[in-house]
Amino acid sequence: MSLEESISSLRRGDFILLHDGGKRENEVDMVIAAEFVTPEHIARMRNDAGGLICMSINHEFATSLGLDYMHEILSTSQKFDSESKKMIIGTAPYGDRPSFSISINHKNTFTGITDKDRALTISEMAKLCNSENDKKKEIFNSTFKTPGHVPMLIASEGLLSNRLGHTEMSIYLMKLAGLTPVTVICEMLDSQTYTALSTEKAKQYAIANTMPYFDGTELVKFAKEH
Template sequence: MTLDEAITSLKRGEFVLLYDSGKRENEVDMVVAAQFVTPEHISRMRQHGGGLICIALKDSFAQSLNLQYMHNILFNSTDMDSDSKQMIMGTAPYGDHPTFSISINHRQTYTGITDGDRALTIKEMANLYNSNNAKSDFISSFATPGHVPLLLASRGLLETRQGHTEMSVYLAELAKLTPVTAICEMMDSQTYSALSVEKAMKFAKENAIPFIDGKELLEFSKVH
């Protein structure tokens, strides 16, 4: 399927499958624009994805909320001794720094983990993008630790880092949507590893979901 079809799908509040590359995680993520997320989206991500359901945020938005990468938060913490700080992951095995920040729940959730609770947290995080008082609204509306991890896209997006975090936010921007996405890795319950590209493409075809290869997206971004 083409990039245009992927953009159309995102605009309709539907999924796109996004493959990063064999040189990175070698994983396919389910991606949906956070502004459209419903409990049904979360249910489908759980059942057909099975990985971690996260919120990816554009860098400028993350900065307005004073969000930091978790590895920096831990490194600067006085509650961790120097020995414990050796645990902090600076670089993942595939060469990139992790994009994890804090994890959150919306304050109107109960446990925070149900499909309804996570959908509320994700959608309200997207709604926050248009707030005139984003930082104060963030503090008053959300609590941490919670059940939805925040991922911070690198400044410059694909120029800087070519992960699902950056690619999904870039796709949302191409679709002229709020640059906040919900993403979830696709797992394979038969092999107990990440779902292969072949199986993901078969799933995409059977369910009429656009499949985007990160390599193509990267080439597109260089041209445009």
Template sequence: MSSIEGAILALKDGRFVLVHDEAGREDEIDLVIAAEKVTPHHIAILRRVAGGLICLAVGNEIAAKLGLVFMHDMMQDFSRINPIFNKLAFGKAPYGDMPSFSISVNHRSTHTGITDTDRAVTIRKMAEVCKKINSTGVEDFSENFRSPGHVPILIASEKLLAGRTGHTELCIHLMNLAGLAPAVTVCEMLDSKTYKALSIDKAMKYAFKNNIPLLESNQIRSYVYQNVH
């Protein structure tokens, strides 16, 4: 495994980091990069190499100020109109957590929203919203984004790792440690040979070959406990 310090430097430099959650949880490796550093080239790599769902995770305090809520909460509200929504939103994922999904967005300057260029614009502009959340961020978000779009937003737990130990929380913690905006692009690493999530062994080989830091969730939790609390 790589060091937390090495991963922080990579994120500050606009480079990728790999994050593995617990084997007893999703047991997946996400390829992640700071939202404010994203370029169309990064999106292309996430799409071609990682292959999972390209999402934007934001800090809970950002979501609260923007008025964003979890999708499962919205669906439960919709159940007053259609009871099926309540059944669809009921229960936790097989790995034990409620999903962190909220709405999906496109920046209004984009065309279809799905191209590498369009998604990079949406993600970078969302990072700007996060940076300006205490000034013009809320107004910027309401005026310059539309939904539904092609960038799903994930909301970190209010207590971060004390409330949930998913990639969303792990990666937002890394953004905080790096002094970057609490917005991070994440994408699961998939294996086109097994048709499943990429194994940790293959991820380690990929990380070594491409000089990408690879972190385990327990490293991040231990580092946060020792250096933040």
């Protein structure tokens, strides 16, 4: 499917399938704009994709909330001794540092893991990102709790010029679509092979469910040209 079709789907509040490229993780993620997320979306990702349901946010929003990457938080922690800090991931096998930050729950959730709870946490974060209030950090600290059941991913400041992950690709798509730069992404897994779902199977799923399948390498080309 084309970039235009993928953007149209995201603007409608529908899913797209996004492949990051064969030279990286070589995984296909279900992606949706966070501002449209409902419990039904969370349930579908949980059932049809099966990976880790994460929320990606752009770098500027993360900075306004005082958030940092988890590997940096742990590396500067006084509670982690030098031996324990050897656990912290440097470069992952696919060539990048992980984009994970803290995990959160909205204060009005119960356990935080139900489809309703996760949808609430995600949609409220999208609202906060879109807010013009200049006290976002104070609102964030009083509205959300950590640790929680929605892992947050921080997109690289330079997006695709610095990192070519689903985190950056999905946020770049939000920029192109004119949507709030917060997304929900979830890896598609294969319960028969116990590995990532192949691109061929992902394409078959996309066709069966009238869902755009987009190759991230095309997005990288577009970004370089524009």
